[in-house]
Amino acid sequence: MEPVLHLVDDEEAVRRSAELLLVASGHRVITYPGAQPLLAAAGPTGTGLAPGCLILDVRMPGMDGLQLMEELSRRGSPLPVVMVTGHGDVPLAVRAMRAGAVDFLEKPYTEERLLEAVAAALAQGGEAAQRRAEVARAGAQVAGLSPREREVLACLVQGMANKVVAHQLGISPRTVEVHRANLMEKLGAKSLPDLVKIGLAAGM
Structure with a gap:
């Protein structure tokens, strides 16, 4: 326009x-x-x-x-x-x-x-x-995540390593890896920095 x-x-x-x-x-x-x-x-x-x-x-x-x-x-x-x-x-x-x-x-x-x-x-x-x-795009993407996926993303945005995220959420490091892979796919992120950028844009 x-x-x-x-x-x-x-x-x-x-x-x-x-x-x-x-x-x-x-x-x-x-x-x-x-x-x-x-x-x-x-x-x-x-x-x-x-x-x-x-x-x-x-x-x-x-x-x-x-x-x-x-x-x-x-x-x-x-x-x-x-x-x-x-x-x-x-x-x-x-x-x-x-x-x-x-x-x-x-x-x-x-x-x-x-x-x-x-x-x-x-x-x-x-x-x-x-x-x-x-x-707006990032907010819409994050809104489509499950509650657990949003928790994992919030931890990653804070710079936590997988083991720290696992301890924080009371789940196994392997489960964190699975959630992280799902997040990459759902949000179209090619790397961890991309993932963090989307989370920050969404206000996390």
Whole structure:
């Protein structure tokens, strides 16, 4: 699915200019005149927005860009953020970056600078989406294991050797080996590190 750039700016001329530039560069863009329309689209869980990134103007009436970013984060929105301001406010830039913004642009910015920031945000968002998919996949895989297999996997994730696992669970080392082989097959792991990686991704 092609990523969408969600652009929030209360100044119509600025909004229109940025939209034209981004569309001409091959991006899909949805614009919003302020924080509330975006929050309405995001929904209570913050996941109602199409995947992509956010471009937020800092200085807006009502809820400003930083407050909007913090509210979206509280709702669980996974979208990376590029912050834009017309004021050379260094403390504000620091706050935005600490809050998780990928980049901070000061108006007037060049076309190249905006496109670079968007590219960085989309790249970060793609990596985050891949990690979320890995976590979901691992969780589904581990959910299909038997209770005993999950116990064995939890011990292996902690770095225990087969004999230690056997002692911990009150079973024979041979039984641990059988469970370990079954885990490798069920989880599609080619090695013990693969097995541990899946267990960690599943939150074990």
